[in-house]
Amino acid sequence: MSQLLSLAMPSNARTRSLVTSRGDFAVVDMASDSSTHPVGTVVMVPGFMGSKEDFLPMLLPLGRAGYRAVAIDGRGQHETGGFHPPTAYAREELARDLVAVVDALDAGPVHLLGHSYGALLARVAVLQTQGDTSLWRSMTLMNFGPAQVSELQRDRLNLLISVLDTMTLEDIWPYLDIQDTAPSDDVRDFMRSRWVANDPNHVKAAAEHLLTELDSTATLATLKLPKAIVSGSPDLTWDPDGVTSMAQSLSAKLVTMPGGGHSPNIHCPEETTAALVAFWETISTY
Template sequence: MSQLLSLDIPEHARSVRLRTERGVFAALDVPPAGHAPARGTALLVPGFMGSKEDFLPMLPALSADGVRVIALDCRGQYETGDASPTPSYSQEDLAGDLVAVTRSLGAGPVHLLGHSYGGSLVRTAVIATQADPALWASVTLMNFGPGAVSSWQRERLHLLLSVVDSMPLAEIWQFVRSQGQDVPEDVERFLERRWMSNRPSQLAAVAQHMLGETDTTADLARLAIPVSVISGTPDETWDPDGVERMARQLGAGFVRIEGGGHSPNVHKPAEVASALIDFWLTRHGAAVA
């Protein structure tokens, strides 16, 4: 599960419903702060069991540097729900949602970022569209590895799959909630409410996707798009060394954030925001040495 320590939202952020050709999606829309000149738009995609709120700690810094940020609840997650009357949770359809959302913004090409499983959707969307420059200005993969998750995470996914179709989410919550973390009570209540809002069919489908993830790094590497990779450490889901090797194969900019864990966007938000601004607005597309 993605981690969260605070629910502080920038005053100028708006909760919005994005109407697209593929359904309606919940998002946070955060324009550039104050008199900051507009310097592009970023679409942030959360991981498994996550939501748009995962990116809250980074939003003030990104907004202050002139980036408009759209943080998304994917289909089946939290406030988006099914998004449409006949939802599909195939990986291709979830990635297709990102294309529809981007087109609905009418903001030109966006900087696309995927955290954890969100990285898989981002990679799939970019490959499926052949890195269409009318859609994507760049792509960032954060704490997402080239292929299968760790054996420890695979065990957890198999356990979830064994109960998600037969046990109420309220009962499963006791097993998936974060253990041993000093989480404020309001955040704990939010995390439980978010978990209860997930669609069980989406949880099952995404768990299967993560278990069957294949390495399509070479397909992404062939495309003409600036790529960056961010890896918080330690991470028990994808080995940070494997993530760095993926970055080298992609010829991508690479930033390792010590102490960021699996959610550097939460534990080291200033470092992540700085790396993103550096990539998006200055060293755009510089390759790892």
């Protein structure tokens, strides 16, 4: 879960429901500051226990650089909420949701940015569509490794899964240590409310995906789609050496963010955005 510091939203951003062929998805949609056509559209996918609000700090610098930014709540997550059977949360189904979001935006190929678990889903979507350049302009994986999470995180996820059948998300909240580090009451209240709004089947499925993800780096490397890897540190979720090795195998742009922790989108948004904009500018324009 990203540790939010603020819920401030730019004046030209709005929360809305995006109607797609696979249902409605809650999004934060921010127009670019450009008076003409935006130079590109960025679709941002949050991580485990997160939400679209995890990308709020990146919106202003993205807008200044001329990009439209759309951050989403995935199926069963925060304001997209609702209850679905476990089969609805298969990796392939959630990847199809991302394709439906891009189709509904009708903005041409997008820069796909996934954070942590969101990067896992982004990778599945790109592989599932074989890097379709009518959908994807580029793909960025932020603080995500080649396969399952570290042993420490596996222990935590297994513990969470073991109590989901006997405890509600409200019951579990007091045991999530992140709550005590929120900088203000409004942020703390928001983090609690978004946690309890999740579908427990979504939480369980996401945890299982993080425990069982296989290394698909070799297959991903065969796709010509431009790729970037953002690695904030320190981060105990994936081995940094494995992240670096993955970036090399993918011939991806590696962006290191010391001090960014697991969430450089939160802790160094200006620097992270500037590095990604520089990467995107190396890609031919629309």
